[in-house]
Amino acid sequence: MERRQQEAGPGAEANPRAPPSLRSPQRKVRRPGVGRGAPPPGMSTSLAVAAGALLALLGLGACCSPVVARSAWQARAPGCSQRLQHPLRYVVVSHTAGSPCHSPASCQQQARIVQHYHQQTLGWCDVGYNFLIGEDGNVYEGRGWNIKGAHTGPTWNPISIGITFMGNYMERVPPKRALQAALNLLDCGVARGFLRPKYEVKGHRDVQQTLSPGDQLYEAIQSWPHYRE
Amino acid sequence: MRKARFWGLLCMLFVSEVQPASDPDEERYEYTEGQSLTLGCPFNIMKYASSRKAWQRLQAGREPLTLVSTDRPTGNPSEVRVGRYMLTDVPREAMLHVQMTNLRVEDSGLYRCVIYHPPKDPVLLFHPVRLVVTRDPSATLAASDVPTPNAANIPTPAATKNLSSAGSTTPTQHLPRSPTVVSSPDPGVTFTNVTSVVRYGFRGSRLLLWVSVFIFIVPVVCGFLSKALVFIVLFAVTKKSFG
Numbered sequence: 295m296e297r298r299q300q301e302a303g304p305g306a307e308a309n310p311r312a313p314p315s316l317r318s319p320q321r322k323v324r325r326p327g328v329g330r331g332a333p334p335p336g337m338s339t340s341l342a343v344a345a346g347a348l349l350a351l352l353g354l355g356a357c358c359s360p361v362v363a364r365s366a367w368q369a370r371a372p373g374c375s376q377r378l379q380h381p382l383r384y385v386v387v388s389h390t391a392g393s394p395c396h397s398p399a400s401c402q403q404q405a406r407i408v409q410h411y412h413q414q415t416l417g418w419c420d421v422g423y424n425f426l427i428g429e430d431g432n433v434y435e436g437r438g439w440n441i442k443g444a445h446t447g448p449t450w451n452p453i454s455i456g457i458t459f460m461g462n463y464m465e466r467v468p469p470k471r472a473l474q475a476a477l478n479l480l481d482c483g484v485a486r487g488f489l490r491p492k493y494e495v496k497g498h499r500d501v502q503q504t505l506s507p508g509d510q511l512y513e514a515i516q517s518w519p520h521y522r523e
Numbered sequence: 524m525r526k527a528r529f530w531g532l533l534c535m536l537f538v539s540e541v542q543p544a545s546d547p548d549e550e551r552y553e554y555t556e557g558q559s560l561t562l563g564c565p566f567n568i569m570k571y572a573s574s575r576k577a578w579q580r581l582q583a584g585r586e587p588l589t590l591v592s593t594d595r596p597t598g599n600p601s602e603v604r605v606g607r608y609m610l611t612d613v614p615r616e617a618m619l620h621v622q623m624t625n626l627r628v629e630d631s632g633l634y635r636c637v638i639y640h641p642p643k644d645p646v647l648l649f650h651p652v653r654l655v656v657t658r659d660p661s662a663t664l665a666a667s668d669v670p671t672p673n674a675a676n677i678p679t680p681a682a683t684k685n686l687s688s689a690g691s692t693t694p695t696q697h698l699p700r701s702p703t704v705v706s707s708p709d710p711g712v713t714f715t716n717v718t719s720v721v722r723y724g725f726r727g728s729r730l731l732l733w734v735s736v737f738i739f740i741v742p743v744v745c746g747f748l749s750k751a752l753v754f755i756v757l758f759a760v761t762k763k764s765f766g
Contacts, residue, residue, distance in 0.1 A: 449616035501617040
C-alpha cells in the first residue's frame with residue numbers, strides 16, 4: 295500500500311518500527327564466544343534502551359500513523375486561538391464537496407485550495423477542519439487536535455473534531471485507504487487522550503441541515519464501530 | 524494473606540475498568556448542593572428536529588417520571604422551565620440542552636433525555652445520567668441546614684403553562700403530586716443525627732480506605748504490571764534469539 299512520504303507532523307510519534315538499537319550490526323558480532331551465564335554489559339544496556347523505547351511507544355499509542363503536517367502541505371499560518379477541551383466526545387465527518395485528489399502532490403494542493411477558500415474568501419482564521427483526508431490515503435493536518443474548528447456550527451465546533459474527506463461523495467465512496475486513514479486517525483486520538491474511548495461519530499447531515507458528507511460516504515460511516523446516529 | 528492480596532491485585536489486571544458497580548453506559552455527574560447540572564443531549568436532526576423531547580427521572584420499580592418536556596416545536600429554538608428544570612431545544616443545531624439548578628442531595632439518581640413520542644417507545648438520547656449530589660463539606664451542622672422534603676421538586680403552577688397535561692395519554696407519571704415521590708436513593712445519607720453529617724454517608728472510614736485503594740492504587744499497579752509483563756516477554760524473546 296502506497297504510504298506517506300512526508301515527515302511526521304507535530305506530536306506524531308517516533309517511527310513505529312523497532313528502534314535502531316535492535317537492528318544494530320553490533321549485536322551479531324558479540325554473539326559467539328560469550329558466556330551463556332551473564333549477558334555482556336553492552337548488550338544489556340542496548341536491550342534496556344530498546345525495551346524502554348518500546349514501552350514508551352506503547353504508552354504513547356505506538357499505532358499512531360503520521361499525519362501530513364501543515365508545513366508539509368505549505369499551509370498558510372493559522373490565526374486561530376480558541377482551544378478545545380480534551381477528551382472530546384464527538385467526531386463529525388463531512389466532505390468538501392470539491393475536487394478529489396489522488397496523490398500526495400495533488401492532495402497537498404487541494405488542502406491549500408480549501409484553506410485559501412476558508413481563510414481568504416470566507417475570512418476565517420484558518421481552514422475550518424481539524425483534519426482533511428485525501429484519496430491518496432493520507433491525513434492532512436488542519437487545525438489539529440487542539441484548536442477549535444469551524445466545520446459544524448456554534449454548538450458542535452467546541453465539542454467535536456471535524457474531519458473532512460476531500461471530494462464529493464454523493465455518488466461514490468472514498469477509497470478504502472482513505473476510510474482506513476480516518477479510522478487510524480481516530481484510534482490515535484483515543485490513544486493520545488484527545489478523544490474519549492467511547493467517542494461517537496456523527497455524519498455532518500446528522501447534526502446540521504446539509505447533504506454533507508454525501509450519500510455514499512454517509513452510508514459508509516454508518517458501519518463504523520463508533521457511529522451513533 | 525499478602526499472597527492472597529497480590530493475586531487479587533493481579534486479577535484486577537484483567538479487569539478493564541475499575542468502577543463502582545453500575546451500568547457502564549451511564550455518565551456520572553457529581554455536584555455539591557446548590558450547584559447546577561447542565562448537559563447537552565444531541566439528537567438526529569433529520570429524524571427528530573420536530574419531535575418532542577423530555578427529561579425524565581428513572582426510579583426502580585416505577586414508570587419513568589417526566590420532569591419537563593418540550594411542546595410541539597416548529598423547528599425554532601424553544602425553552603421550557605418547570606421549577607428547577609429547564610429544557611432548551613435547538614432543532615437547527617440538533618441539540619437539547621438540559622439544566623437543573625440549585626441541586627439537592629435528594630436529586631441524586633438516574634435520569635435520561637428522551638425523544639417523547641407516545642405511543643411509540645421513547646428514544647434514549649445521550650446516555651443515562653447518574654447524578655450524584657453531595658452535601659457541601661463546609662455546610663454548618665445546624666439543624667436548619669436540613670432541607671425539608673416538602674421543599675423538594677414541586678413545580679410551581681405558574682411555570683407549567685407550557686405543559687398541557689390535560690391532553691396527555693401516556694402511562695408515565697407527569698408531575699409529582701406529593702413530596703414522597705421524591706425519595707433519596709443514597710444509602711447512607713441521614714439527616715436525623717447532626718453528628719452524622721461529618722460522615723457524608725459512608726459506612727465507615729474502613730470502607731473509605733478500601734475504596735481509595737481500589738480507585739487509586741490498583742490502576743497504577745495494573746498499568747505497571749502490564750508494562751512489566753510486556754518487558755519480561757520482550758526480554759525473554761530477544762535473549763533467546765541472541766544467545
